[in-house]
Amino acid sequence: MHLPHPSEIQSICILRLSALGDVCNLVPAVRFIQQQYPHIHITWVIGQAESNLLEGLEGVEFVVYAKKQGWQGLRSLRRQLAGRHFDILLHMQAALRASAVSLAIPARVRLGFDRDRAKDGQWMFSNCRIEPHSRSHVLEGFLDFVNRLGIDTKGPLCWNIPIPQSARESALKINGNHRPYMIVSPCSTQRTRNYRNWPAEKYAEVIRYAFQKWGLYTILTGGSSEVELEYAEMLQLLTPEPAIVNTIGKTDLKTLLALIDDAVTVIAPDSGPVHMATALETPAIGLYASSNPQRTGPYRSQQWVVNRYPDAVERYLGKEVSQVGWGERVRHPNVMDMISVAQVEERLNELLKVHELK
Structure with a gap:
């Protein structure tokens, strides 16, 4: 199908419901559209938590889809969009629910995505596709949509995710005199x-090493799931006062952004906080064994x-990385134990020699 020139496009709807890290990786694509064609109205159909994270992103209308409500949520979305029509839908989530x-x-x-990346039959729900781009990062996959529209994405990446003053004040109360500090977000979804x-x-x-060698405090962050709360309890038992401040299950996403923005670094597995750190130009030490960081790692770290990951593929799958699918995961319960x-x-030592302690 022929795509109109960006100058002829009045409205774009982006469909990307989740997850936190993925919506962070999508923001630069939005910024390229806004920078070069500010007249285009951008609507983004998004999940509730993801909307909370990006709330206030200028020039974007968020329409929240309540994922947990199932068909009722879908009917609600239809009502919200009733009577509207978009020039282009950017279907940026290859999942059956999306x-x-x-x-x-x-x-x-x-x-939609090209045939190789159009998982779960996404190609059946689109009438136009982006160009193939093998072995690309998730962020680059989103930029491929913008490129397909004829918009240049060769400039510097830009996020500018808003952090309200109230969130910065909450973060300041949490970190108090615990400076400099690093964020440890120990669990993924x-x-x-x-x-x-x-x-x-x-x-x-x-955490003990960072405190004893570098005088670096740790702020624990995460949600309120049972696993995360268990991690918080265990880490408090295993680390001396005042090396850590536990905020697991106690902060909202904007406060988390404020904490990350003022941190020396973030240590976390393949999860949202490493991508939030990327958006805020905070270096992230990502811990990757089950997934390929060249595809899902912190883009600027x-x-x-x-x-x-290459060692895990060899040990548990008996193959080289070049022999497995680009997005293939190593699903073995002991895979993360490979990281020492x-x-x-x-x-951490290498990073702190480059980045001054805040």
């Missing part, structure tokens, strides 16, 4: 057979990643 949601978005041009969490005992060793404390401490 494709079902796309049917509620009225648009003549429905741009729980999914079936998705083993991305590093053992709490190993985190504790790194690849040099700080502890990458055991010494490797993380080494990255």
Whole structure:
């Protein structure tokens, strides 16, 4: 299908419901559209938590889809979009649920991923596709949509995710005199057979090391799931006062952004906080063994990643990285044990020699 020139486009609807890290990676694509064609009205159909994270992003109208409400949420979305029509839908989530949601978005041009990246049959829900781009990062995949529209994405990446003053004040109350500090967000989102969490005992060793060698405090962050609360309790038992401040289950996403913005670094597995750090230009030490950091790692902190993914592919899949799918995960319960404390401490030392303590 022929795509109109960007100068002829009046309205774009972006469909990307989740997750926190992915919506962070999508923001630069939005900024390129806004920078070069500010007349285009951008509507973004998004999940509730993700909307909370990006709230206030100038020039973007957020329409929240209540994922947990199922068909009722879909009917609500239809009501919100009733009577509207978009020039182009950017279907930027290759998942069956997102494709079902796309049917509620009225648009003549429905741009989706190329056939290789159009997972869960997404290609059936689009009438136009982006160009193939093998072995690309998730962020680059979003930029491919903008490129397909004929918009240049060769300039510097820009995020400018708003952080309200109230969130900065909350962060200041949390960190208090605990400066300089690093963020440790020990857990990723729980999914079936998705083993991305590093053992709490190993985190504790790194936290003690950072405090004793560098005088670096740790602020623990995370949600209120049972696993995260267990990590918080264990890490408090294994680390001396006042080395850590526990905020797991106690902060909202804007306050988390404020904490990350003022941190020396973020240490976390493949999860939202490493991508939030990227957006805020805070270096992130990503812990990767079950997933490929070249695809899902912190985009601007690849040099700080502890990458055991190639070794995990060899040990648990009996293959080389070049022999497995680009997005293939290593689903073994012991895969994250391949990352040693010494490797993380080494990255921390290297990073602190480059970045001054705040």
